[in-house]
Amino acid sequence: MFYREAGDFKTSYVDDSQTFPIKFDRYRYYVVLLIAFAIVPFVINDYWVNAVFLPFLIYSIAAIGLNILVGYCGQVSLGTGGFMAVGAYAVYKLMTGFPEVSIFFHVIAAGGITAIVCVLFGLPSLRIKGFYLAVATLAAQFFLVWLFNRVPWFYNYSASGQISAPEREIFGVAVTGAETLPWAAYLFCLVFCAASAILARNLTRGMAGRKWMAIRDMDIAAEIIGVDPLRAKLSAFAISGFFVGLSGALFFAVYLGAVEVGEAFGINKSFLVLFMVIIGGLGSIFGSFAGAAFLVLLPVLLKNVLVGTLGWPTDLAAHLEFMIVGGLIVVFLIAEPHGLAQLWRVAKEKLRLWPFPH
C-alpha cells in the first residue's frame, strides 16, 4: 500500500534519477525536514537539545563520514576519535586566531583541515589493507591525541590543557558559549547535518561513490576497468575526514564547549562511531542516522526509564544499561548483520504489499 510506484509516472531523466524516486518516500522526506526545521526549534528546551538532539546530529555527521570510508570505500578506520580531535582543535585555533570571521566558515575550514590530515594518514592505505590498515589508523588515533596533549600551542598555552569555546554569533544570535539558546545551537547543527547528508548521498550516487564501491568490492578489478585506486582511496579519506572534522568541530564548539582531548576524543570515540556505522548499516546514509540514534538515544532512554520512572539505584541502572545496549548490539548483529538500514529496507518491502501480502 505504501512505497508503491503505481501511478507515479516519470517523464524526464531528472525525475527518474532523483534521490527519492518513490512519491510517498519523497513526501515523507519533506515532512521530516519540515518538522526538523520548522517545528522542533519551537518546542525544544535545554535538556532535549543537550542530551538528545545535539549528540544525535553531531554523531550522525561523524557516522556519515566514517560510513563513506568504511561502508562505501571499504577502508577500515579506527582513527575517528583522533580526526574529530583535529576538527575540534582546528576550530578552536581558528576561533581564537580570527575572531572576526564567522564561526560558520571556521567549522567548514576545520573540516577542510581535517580532510588534509586524514589524507596524510590515508596514504598507507595504498599499500596495506584490512586489519593492517586498521592498525595504521589506530596509530593516527594515538598520535593525534598525544600531539594535542603534548604541544601547548594547540591549546593556546592554557594551564589546564583544556580548550574552551569563546562565544560566537551568527546573525547576532549566539551559537557557541554559555549564553546559547537551545534552538540556535540545534538549528546550527541541523544545517550542517542536513547539508552533510545531502552532499554525502549525492556523492555516493555519483561517479565518486561508484568508484569507491568498485574499490570496496574488488580493488584489482576496479583498477582494470579504469578506476585509479590512488585517487579513489584518497578522495574517500579526504571526504570522510571532512565530515568527521565537521562533527569534531561542532562537538567541541557547540555541544560541549570545553574539551580535554584524552577524555573526549579517546579510542572509545573511535569505536563508538564505528559501532554506529556497523549497527546502522555499512554503505547507507540512512544507516548512519539510525546507528547514531540507536547508540545515543538508547542509553539516555534506558537511564530515564530505569532511574527516572522505576526509581532504581543509579549504579545498578548504569551497569544494566551497558548490558542491555551490549546485548542488543549482539542480537542485532546476529539477527540482521546488515544493520538497521537493512531492517528499514525489509520493512519498506513489507509495507508495499501490506495489507495483502500475497
Added chain:
Amino acid sequence: MRRKILGAAVAALMATGPALADLTIVDTSYRTGPYAANGIPFSDGYQDYFTLLNERDGGIGGEMINLIECETGYNTEKGVECYEATKGEGALVYQPLSTGITYQLIPKATADGIPLHTMGYGRTSAKAGEVFKWVFNYPANYWDGASLAVKHILDQNGGDISGKTVALVYHNSAYGKEPIRTLESLAEKHGYNLTLLPVDHPGQEQKSQWLQIRRESPDYVLMWGWGVMNQVAIQEAVNIRYPMENFIGIWWSGSENDVKAAGERANGYKALTFHNLGSDYPVYDDIQTHVVDAGKAAGAGDQIGTVLYNRGMYAAMLAAEAIKTAQEMHGTAAINAAQMRDGMENLEMTEAKMAALGLPNFGPEFTVSCENHGGNGFGAVSQWNAEAGEFELITDYYQSDQEILAPLVEEDSQAFAAENGITPGC
C-alpha cells in the same frame, strides 16, 4: 502494542516532572567505571549526611532536602546530560567531583545562575570570586596542595631544598596539569629541579614512568592521581622499592583503597588532606542510629569512616552550613540558587560551629568572601599506617605559600575574564 511502547518511551524521555519545593541537592556521582573506587565513598558520605539531616532534624530550617543522584561515570558528556536533566528541578548547588566536568559547567552554571562547589578540585583560579561569581572551591585548591607538599618537603630538610629533585607523577588531564605552574614557580623560589611524568587516562599503564623514577631516583615524588591510577602508582613505587615516606600524594590520592592493594610495604605513604580522618566524632554515632540502623545508608553502607567518605560528608556539611547561612540572610527557609550563592559567599566555618555539629576539629577554620571564594588554603599531611590500616595525621593544619599563589590566581583569573568578556567586580 509497538505504538504503546513508543509512547511510554517518549513519555519516559520527557519525564522531567519536577518535585518542587524542598531544598534540591544533586549528587553527580560515579559508581561505575575506572574511578568508581573513589567515587562511591565520596557519594555515600555526601548522601548520608543529608539523609541524617532529614531523619534527625527534619531537613534544614524545617525544609526537607530532596536529594537527586545522577550517574556520570566521570564522563563529561554524561555530566552535561546530568546537569541539563536536573537543573530544572531547582538544584541549589552542584558538586561534580570531576575537574573535566567542572570546566564544562563553569560557563553553563554561571549563565544559569547555579553555584558550583568544587571542593579541593576544579579550576584553581575560581578562588578569585570577583571573576568567578558562581564558582567556589573552598577550603583549599590544587595550588594550595602543591605548595603544602613543597612546604612539607622544606620542613623535612630544614628549610633548604636547593638542588634536590622532585618528580611529579600526574594524570594527563586538566586535573593533573593544574599544579605544574605552581610547582614551577616554587622551583624558582626554592631551587629544586622538577621532573614531569604524565600518565594517560585511566592510568593502568605506568611502567615507563616508574622505570624513569628508578633510573633518576628523585628525592621526592609527588602524585596527582585519581581512581585506578593511584593504586597502580603506589604498587609500582613499592615494586621499585621507592622510599614511601618521600612519596606524597594530593588529597585525591590518599584513600584506603589506593594503598590497601599494595599491602604492608605501602606503609609510610603520605597524602595531603584538608579535613580530619577517622570516625571518632559524635556525628558518626548519629549517622549510625539515624541512617545506618534505619537502613537508609547510601550505597552498600560499608564505607563509613573512610577518607573519601569523610570528605563527601564534609562537602555535604559545608553545603548544609551554606544553606543555613542563606536562610538566615534572606529570612526564608525555602531558598533558591541565587540565595544559596549568597550563603556560600558569606560562609564562616569556626571551631565552635563544627563542634556544635558533632565534628570538633574536623577541618580548618575559614571564611569565604566575595573576593576570596577559595578559603585560606590550610591543609595537613597524613601518613598511611599499614598495620593499623588507616591514615593518620602527622602535622597540624598549616597554610600554603600565599605569596606565590596570589599572583598566579590573579593572573589566571584575569586571563579568563579577558577571554570571556567578564568585568571583575564585587
